[in-house]
Amino acid sequence: MDPNSLQARFHRLRSNKAFELFVVGIIVFSALVIGAKTYDIPPLLSQVIVVLDWMITLFFLFEVTIRFIGEPRKRDFFKSGWNIFDTLIVVISLVPIEDSDMALIGRLIRVFRVLRMVSIIPELRMLLSSLIKALPQLGYVALLMFIIFYIYGAVGSFFFADVNDVLWGDIAISMLTLFRIMTFEDWTDVMYETMAEYPFSWMFYVSFIFLTAIAFLNMIIGIVVNVIESENRARQIEEEGEQPARSELEAQLVQLQKSVDQLLAQQATQRPPDKND
Known part of the structure; x- marks a missing residue:
């Protein structure tokens, strides 16, 4: 074969x-x-x-x-x-x-x-490729989130360790507690527990949730969506660039076919008549 x-x-x-x-x-x-x-x-x-x-x-x-x-x-x-x-x-x-x-x-x-x-599946490849290309920008957002977690974790450990040592005993445990708060996992129970001793501690939780769960997470979503739109736009431009090239080639082929037909027609009209005629 x-x-x-x-x-x-x-x-x-x-x-x-x-x-x-x-x-x-x-x-x-x-x-x-x-x-x-x-x-x-x-x-x-x-x-x-x-x-x-x-x-x-x-x-x-x-x-x-x-x-x-x-x-x-x-x-x-x-x-x-x-x-x-x-x-x-x-x-x-x-x-x-x-x-x-x-x-x-x-x-x-x-x-x-x-x-x-x-x-x-090409669509899944495009999504994963877009996510990988968005990683540098997401890295800066993650770094900023870590700074916010670290600051709030230190503050929470300083103020709330005497309220609940299991949740606020040190900065590492406090950051885990903050992650729980960011994901809204029974965060009100944690807040009401500290509010019993610090009535204005609700400002600590509300400001943290606003910065992380609302601002930063929406920022991450916006970056990923922006990269996906850029990838779709680039692929669309590439496809549109290939389409005129194919159309131009097809037009040239049609024009060439017409020229050949005209040449054959001219040769047929210029051919000398048959002697038998």
Whole structure:
């Protein structure tokens, strides 16, 4: 068989939407199989799940092989971090370590196969890429939040340690208590407990919640949304840039076809009449 023909067939197969949906279905089924292992199931069903798990692993190996062979330039396959991730997950899943001391690692590797959903679905890849690109800006917000946590933790430890040593005993415990307050986990109980001795301590909690749960968290959401919109805009501009190029090429082909038709028509009219006529 011609290698180029095989490469073209696999390239069409890997780009086929039905094949992509089938791979997504296998990934979902793999997640269900992993979840089933966490239950106390009969030995026979456990053996069936092991067989299914190996079949899923072999299918993933087949799918990665198709994607590799279907790549026009094989070197470009490993330029994608997602392709490297998929290949490592599949290769490590093939190692028979179920009955060894590394069985726990084998189970963890199979859990990470669910992440292959991100490498298959472009929209999920875009969301994750946007989140990664937003990390530098999010880092500054997180640093500012840590400063606020540290200040409020110190203040809370100074004032409220005598009220409840379990919640405000030192700055580390105080910061954990503040995280509980930021997530609104029974924060009013903590506030009313300190208000019994410090009536105006409600200002401490209200100001902290305003800075963290309202201001900073909304700032984080705004940064992520802004990066996602920028990524969508960049992809849209790229697609719009490719579309005029294709339209121009199609127009040139149509014009060339008209020129050829006109040339053939002129040759037909200029042809000398048949002697028999």
